[in-house]
Amino acid sequence: MEKKLVSSLREAIELSGLKSGMSVSFHHHLRNGDYTLNAVMAEIANLGIKDLTLNASSLFDTHAALEDHIRNHVVRKINTNYMSQGLGRRISEGLMDEPVDFRTHGGRPRDISLGITPIDVAFIAAPTADCAGNCSGKYGPSACGSLGYAFPDAMYAKKVIVITDNLVSYPMQGWSIPEIYVDYVVKVDAIGNPQGIVSGTTRITRDPVGLIMAETAVNVIRHSGLLKDGFSFQTGAGGASLAAASFLKDVMLKENIRGSFASGGITGYLVDMLNAGCFESLMDVQCFDLKAVESIRTNPRHQEISAMQYASPAAASAVVDKLDVVILGATEIDTDFNVNVHTDSNGCIMGGSGGHSDTAAGAKLSMIIAPLFRARLPIVTDHVSCVSTPGRDIDVLVTQRGVAVNPKNEELMLRLKDAGLPVVDIRQLKETAERITGVPAGIKRGERTVANVIYRDGTLIDTIKSI
C-alpha cells in the first residue's frame, strides 16, 4: 500500500493529481474558525492550478481570501449551501463570471452521490486523525464535534486528503470517517480555531420581543398536537430559537414528556434538554458550540450523523423526514409563505438555505420565527426577493404581533384558534407592519444572474441577480 502520510499540503495536492478545471471540496465544521480552506487554496494557487470548481458545504467571512482566487481565475465556479455576507456582497456585485450554485444541506450530498457535482479532490479538516486517515472531529485541540458534512466528500470524491493538527498513532479510537476512503494524510500546525465554530448568538435572547415570540412559538408547539412522548425537534441557533428551546424544555419537564430526538446543528441548549431527559438522543450533523462538542465526545446518546442521513433526498431514509417540529428563521416571508434566507433587504447575498428547505420539507410542523419588522423593514412582503424555501412547506409564522397559519394546514389553524392563540391572516400581519414602517420601495436589481438557488430535489427554485 502506498504511504498515505505525506510531509506537506503541497505534496498531498501534487500526489492527488489535481489539475486545472477540476473540482475540490471542503466542509465547514470549523465555521468561521477554519484555517484549512485558505491554506489549501493558497497552496493550489502557488501551484498555478486554475479554473477550479469549489464545492464547500458553507463559506464564511474567514474565507475572504477567496475573492483573490476568483479574480485570479484559480476558482471559476462555487457550489455551496451558505455564504456569509462578506463574500456574499462581492458575489452579488458580480465578482464571478459564472453564477454560484446554492444547494441545501440535503441537496449537496444528493448531488454528490448522484454524480451531478463530482468531486476530484476532497480536503477534510480533521481535528484528530491517524496515519491511515481514520479521523474524527471529537478529539484534539481543534475539536469541532461532528464531521457530518464531510462524509459525502469522503465517500464520493476521487481523491481524499485528510488534514489534521492532531496526528495520533494507528489505529485511532472512535473514528468517524474510516481510512477506507482516505488517500493522503497531512499534519499541519493548526486546522482552525474551535472558538470560531460558535454559530448564531448561542445565547438565549434578552430582547423582550424575542422572548414574546419564543413563548408564542412554544404555545404553538403545545397546541399543535405533536408535543407528546416520542416528540422530535430541531431549532437553529438564533436567540429567539434558543429561548423557545429553553421554554420548551420547561414545558416538557413539567408535563413529563419524553421526546425521541433533536437534530441538526446542535447547541448547548439541546444538550441540556438531552441531559434533562427531554430526548432519548441527539442526531448531530454539526456542533454549534463547544458544549455540544464536549457532549458528542462523552455522551453515547449524542450521535454523529452524516449529511446524507441528515437530509439527503437520495438516501433511503433521512432524519429530517422523521421530524415533528422545526423552528426556522427568515429574512423575508411572503403572503404565500415563501421564505427567503439567501439575501438581505437590498437583494445582497448574506446566507443560504443550509438545512432550511430540508427540514421544512420533512417536518410535520415547520415554523418560522421572525419579528414583524427589522429596523425600518417589514418582514412580510407580497413576494420575497428570493425563494429559498417554498411556502408549501411552511406551516406557521410566529411574530410578536400574532401567528399566521398557512391556510393549507387547516387543522393547525383550528387547533391554535381553539387554544386562544393570536391567529391572524398573514396579509393582516403585512398590513400591520407596513402601517408602522411604510411600504419599502422595491429593490433595483441588475440583469446578471449571480447565483442559482437549487432546491433539494435538484430543481432550480430561483435565481439571484446582481446588485
Added chain:
Amino acid sequence: MIRSMLFLPGNTPNIIVNGEILGADAVILDLEDAVAPAEKDSARILVRNALKYMGFGACRVTVRINAIDTEFWQKDLDAIIPVKPDLIMPPKVSCAKDVQTVDAYITALEEKLGLEKNTVGLIPLIETALGIENAYAIASASPRVRAIFLGGEDLTADLHCKRTKEGNEINYARCRMVVAARAAGVEVYDTPFTDVNDDEGIYTDAQYAKSLGFTGKSAISPRHVKAINEVFSPSAKDIAYAYEVMEAIRIAKEQGKGAVALRGKMIDAPIVARAQQTIAMAEALGLGREA
C-alpha cells in the same frame, strides 16, 4: 385599569415600535432621564410621531416630559399635547404650584389648538423630600391629576441615603404617598424595581407595594411587567371570596337581615367595599369567577 407602567426611552425607535406588545397596561415614553440633552429634540419628534402615526392599541400612553426648571418642558408639551397622550408625567414635582404651572401651560395649549379641555391627565412624579411632604397638596392640586408616582432613585439621593433592594429607606415615602393619593381620591404608582436580572426580587417588591395600597408599579424592564401584572391582579381566591361576600349580602337583604356573617366572620362595610373593588378590577381585567 393600569397595574403596570413600563418606561421606554423616547429615543429608541426599535423599542417604542413594540411598546404595545410588551404586556404593560401603560407605557411611559421618556423624554427626561433616558434621553441625553443633545437628543432631546429627536426624541420629542420620535415620540410625537409614534403617537400620531402608530398608536399603542389598548396600552395607555404616558409621556414623561422634562422638569419645569429645564429649557425643554414647554417644547415637550408643544409637541406632545396635540397628539393627545393619556397622561403627562412632570418629573421632580415638589409642590402644588409645580403641577399648576404645567396644568396652565397645557390648558393654554388646548385653547390655542382647539382641543377638548382636560382630556390629558397628569401623573406628577414625586421624587424629592419636599415633594413627599407635599404629596397631598400635589395630588389635589388640579383636576387633571389622575395619579401620583413615587420616584425612589432621586428621592434617596435627596434624602442622603443609599437606595437598597429592601427599600427600608423609602418606606415612609411609600406610605405617605399612598395616604396622600387616597385622601385626594387619585391613584398611586410605585417606583420601579431596578435590578432587571432579579426575577424573584420584583415579586417581593411588588407584593410589598401592593400590601401598602399602591394601585400599581412601574418597570424599567419588560421582564418585570409580568410579575407586576400578576401581583396587582386580584387572585382567583380573592375574586371567589368577593363574589361570595356579595352573594351573602344579597341573601341577607332578601331575608331582611341586618348583620351578615360569612364563614363565621361578620361582613361589614369595608369588607363589602373591598369585595366591590375586587370584582370591578376582575371585570376590568377580564378575569372571571373561575380565574
